[in-house]
Amino acid sequence: MSSLLEIKNLVAGYQTTEQEIYAVRDVSLELNKGEFLGIAGESGCGKSTLAYAITGLLEHPGKITGGQVLLQGEDLIKKTPAELRQMRWQDFSLVMQASMNVLNPVMPIREQFYDTMAVHHPKDDARYFEERAQELLELVNISPKYLEAYPHQLSGGMKQRVVIALALALQPSLVIMDEPVTALDVVVQRGILQQIDQLRQKLDFSIIFITHDLSLLVEIADTIAIMYAGQVVEKAKAIELYQNPFHPYTEALMQSFPPLLGQRKRRHGIAGHPPNLAIVRPGCPFFERCPKGMAGICDVKNPELKEVDSEHYVACQLYPEGSENTV
Amino acid sequence: MLPVNSIRKEAKIQSEHNYLLEIDNLSKEFKIGRLGKTQTVYAVSDVNFKLKAGEVVALVGESGSGKTTLARMIGYLYQPTAGTIKLHNQTIPQHLSRREMLRFRRRVQMIFQDPFSSLNPLQSIGYILSRPLKVHKLATGVAIQARVIELLEQCGLIPAEQYINKLPHELSGGQRQRVVIARALAVSPQLILADEPTSMLDVSIRLDIMNLMLDLKEEEGISYIFITHDLAGAHYMADRIIIMYAGYLVEMGPSDQVINNPLHPYTQLLKEAAPKPESGLKPGKVDTTQETPDLTALPAGCPFASRCPQVGAACLQQLPPFREIADGYWVRCPEVAAKD
Numbered sequence: 001m002s003s004l005l006e007i008k009n010l011v012a013g014y015q016t017t018e019q020e021i022y023a024v025r026d027v028s029l030e031l032n033k034g035e036f037l038g039i040a041g042e043s044g045c046g047k048s049t050l051a052y053a054i055t056g057l058l059e060h061p062g063k064i065t066g067g068q069v070l071l072q073g074e075d076l077i078k079k080t081p082a083e084l085r086q087m088r089w090q091d092f093s094l095v096m097q098a099s100m101n102v103l104n105p106v107m108p109i110r111e112q113f114y115d116t117m118a119v120h121h122p123k124d125d126a127r128y129f130e131e132r133a134q135e136l137l138e139l140v141n142i143s144p145k146y147l148e149a150y151p152h153q154l155s156g157g158m159k160q161r162v163v164i165a166l167a168l169a170l171q172p173s174l175v176i177m178d179e180p181v182t183a184l185d186v187v188v189q190r191g192i193l194q195q196i197d198q199l200r201q202k203l204d205f206s207i208i209f210i211t212h213d214l215s216l217l218v219e220i221a222d223t224i225a226i227m228y229a230g231q232v233v234e235k236a237k238a239i240e241l242y243q244n245p246f247h248p249y250t251e252a253l254m255q256s257f258p259p260l261l262g263q264r265k266r267r268h269g270i271a272g273h274p275p276n277l278a279i280v281r282p283g284c285p286f287f288e289r290c291p292k293g294m295a296g297i298c299d300v301k302n303p304e305l306k307e308v309d310s311e312h313y314v315a316c317q318l319y320p321e322g323s324e325n326t327v
Numbered sequence: 328m329l330p331v332n333s334i335r336k337e338a339k340i341q342s343e344h345n346y347l348l349e350i351d352n353l354s355k356e357f358k359i360g361r362l363g364k365t366q367t368v369y370a371v372s373d374v375n376f377k378l379k380a381g382e383v384v385a386l387v388g389e390s391g392s393g394k395t396t397l398a399r400m401i402g403y404l405y406q407p408t409a410g411t412i413k414l415h416n417q418t419i420p421q422h423l424s425r426r427e428m429l430r431f432r433r434r435v436q437m438i439f440q441d442p443f444s445s446l447n448p449l450q451s452i453g454y455i456l457s458r459p460l461k462v463h464k465l466a467t468g469v470a471i472q473a474r475v476i477e478l479l480e481q482c483g484l485i486p487a488e489q490y491i492n493k494l495p496h497e498l499s500g501g502q503r504q505r506v507v508i509a510r511a512l513a514v515s516p517q518l519i520l521a522d523e524p525t526s527m528l529d530v531s532i533r534l535d536i537m538n539l540m541l542d543l544k545e546e547e548g549i550s551y552i553f554i555t556h557d558l559a560g561a562h563y564m565a566d567r568i569i570i571m572y573a574g575y576l577v578e579m580g581p582s583d584q585v586i587n588n589p590l591h592p593y594t595q596l597l598k599e600a601a602p603k604p605e606s607g608l609k610p611g612k613v614d615t616t617q618e619t620p621d622l623t624a625l626p627a628g629c630p631f632a633s634r635c636p637q638v639g640a641a642c643l644q645q646l647p648p649f650r651e652i653a654d655g656y657w658v659r660c661p662e663v664a665a666k667d
């Protein structure tokens with residue numbers, strides 16, 4: 001496999017009048033052609049900011065202050081807005097977290113498909129557009145009848161599916177999806193992901209999939225990255241990360257799922273509060289909440305993401321480089 | 328857990344002895360398509376159920392099965408095509424005067440499915456949360472600010488001062504979702520219609536928010552209709568679970584029973600496809616390729632028949648009735664035998 005996307009030391013955030021928010025902190029990730037990378041992490045930890053920064057859609061007051069985003073060797077950060085517009089949909093597409101309301105409310109679904117395709121399809125071929133629009137809707141399990149409908153006539157989950165279909169319309173080589181299936185029931189959700197996955201294998205495009213649904217990632221992603229306070233704190237093959245989480249945050253996250261079966265019983269989330277991203281502390285950002293934190297070590301130096309086991313990366317002082325998971 | 332409280336709550340339910348909410352034969356139809364060739368979408372069909380004060384009911388179902396439409400009718404945002412909704416034994420009239428409307432909003436609040444479009448982009452978080460307090464005269468002067476800070480902190484938006492002056496677009500998806508929750512909690516309503524309130528929260532914060540909602544149920548007797556796709560979350564939150572399919576209620580009963588021993592074939596499919604955190608997160612393999620129902624052309628029989636592994640002759644002839652097969656346990660499926 002060859003590398004499609006290389007994110008190197010990306011730093012991004014928001015400069016408001018009152019303060020600066022450090023939302024993406026020195027993130028490096030690599031994505032191969034055809035790879036499915038899942039990203040999970042705490043609410044507000046910078047996942048959407050990362051998605052916007054990669055695709056050049058981070059708007060004022062957001063800005064990228066360092067690093068590179070190399071898509072097939074070309075640095076997207078250096079591109080002009082016009083160049084990026086040309087690439088969007090065709091080379092990469094982003095399903096935004098607000099996907100339920102990115103559709104134009106006064107335009108029927110059909111026109112939204114035509115518009116997206118027309119940008120890069122000079123041939124004004126209504127027949128082709130129609131067939132393709134129907135095909136795309138069926139791919140996400142919606143009847144072509146709804147091409148007539150306006151967005152407000154669709155349920156939340158149907159809108160999300162339309163946006164997914166639009167993102168796939170021009171077969172880009174990179175598709176980034178930010179919480180695209182929050183409004184879908186488990187059966188439909190898995191049906192669509194299987195469709196996308198088949199398509200990915202056929203067309204060899206890569207996916208970055210942001211979600212809180214770890215079970216979905218375990219099932220479908222090749223690799224999972226866990227973010228906390230703007231940093232990638234752990235990254236490994238999906239099944240490895242699930243069976244053998246190293247980082248205390250990942251571990252705590254895994255224990256926060258209420259069980260499905262049995263009797264109802266109260267449980268509690270991770271103690272403490274999400275970190276304030278306006279502040280950069282010298283130590284590990286999870287230190288204050290970490291059950292295994294070591295005073296004098298963890299609060300002094302922020303651990304780097306290191307490979308501590310084969311293809312298993314973690315940013316935590318408990319794991320010296322190359323160690324065989326001794327803790 | 329809190330015996331005194333629950334005794335008091337019992338007493339309250341006893342003394343009112345009727346229901347907080349009663350839904351009778353509620354239906355909603357929509358028209359789609361161009362003039363001349365419009366089609367009717369049967370979004371919600373003939374829904375009946377009752378809710379006690381202090382009860383949590385989870386509404387679970389397929390995408391497009393009518394959950395939001397049902398909640399919007401109860402929340403006076405859609406006019407039902409047929410049927411009635413009673414709050415405290417009083418039918419909600421077709422038209423509410425401004426004063427009645429205000430009174431209704433004081434009692435019934437909605438948490439919308441999409442936190443991106445349900446916050447005014449020009450209003451600060453502090454303004455959004457203080458407005459209901461002022462409109463309903465729940466606080467004045469410095470008490471307003473104090474209550475706003477309390478609400479933010481309860482919803483895990485800490486330090487609260489940092490959020491007050493922010494605009495909605497300056498927050499992440501999950502942060503916005505929590506502002507929408509805080510806004511609904513602000514007026515201490517009797518009923519909260521929560522449409523996927525935790526879908527954008529990570530599992531840890533999701534637990535905190537569900538615990539907050541449960542605490543308020545125990546302390547203030549707030550009832551919830553909790554719409555979710557997360558079966559484990561539904562089980563965690565709700566006293567009873569209602570399963571919807573193609574606009575119909577298909578199963579209803581106590582959470583433990585619906586989850587541990589689902590009877591309707593659609594509920595069984597949902598359970599099979601759901602991740603089970605206690606036995607490895609991986610869900611079972613299910614056939615996910617099958618058609619979802621066409622709400623503009625529902626079949627004469629059971630809407631699930633074309634996907635149902637247990638389909639029998641009776642299923643195809645007419646819509647199976649929603650039957651009470653045991654005390655408080657309802658199923659719409661002739662293949663399920665009555666329990667004595």
Ligand SMILES: Nc1ncnc2c1ncn2[C@@H]1O[C@H](COP(=O)(O)OP(=O)(O)OP(=O)(O)O)[C@@H](O)[C@H]1O
Nearest residue numbers: 014023043044045046047048049497498499500501
């Ligand atoms: N326009 C903005 N101005 C200032 N701060 C912002 C802005 N947008 C986001 N932030 C802040 O940046 C941080 C990261 O936000 P981001 O949307 O990337 O989080 P996220 O990981 O996607 O969270 P979620 O899972 O809740 O969607 C948050 O703390 C948020 O409050």
Ligand SMILES: Nc1ncnc2c1ncn2[C@@H]1O[C@H](COP(=O)(O)OP(=O)(O)OP(=O)(O)O)[C@@H](O)[C@H]1O
Nearest residue numbers: 153154155156157357370390391392393394395396
């Ligand atoms: N305003 C409307 N006009 C026309 N059709 C509508 C309207 N609102 C909803 N519908 C249709 O009614 C059906 C039920 O929609 P609803 O939003 O209630 O589903 P839902 O169960 O909330 O689904 P989801 O889980 O995807 O949010 C859908 O087929 C939808 O297309």
Ligand code: SF4
Nearest residue numbers: 629632635642660662
């Ligand atoms: S009524 Fe018949 S078709 Fe419908 S779910 Fe039950 S068994 Fe299946």
Ligand SMILES: [Mg+2]
Nearest residue numbers: 048097499500
């Ligand atoms: Mg986000």
Ligand SMILES: [Mg+2]
Nearest residue numbers: 155156395440
């Ligand atoms: Mg809905």
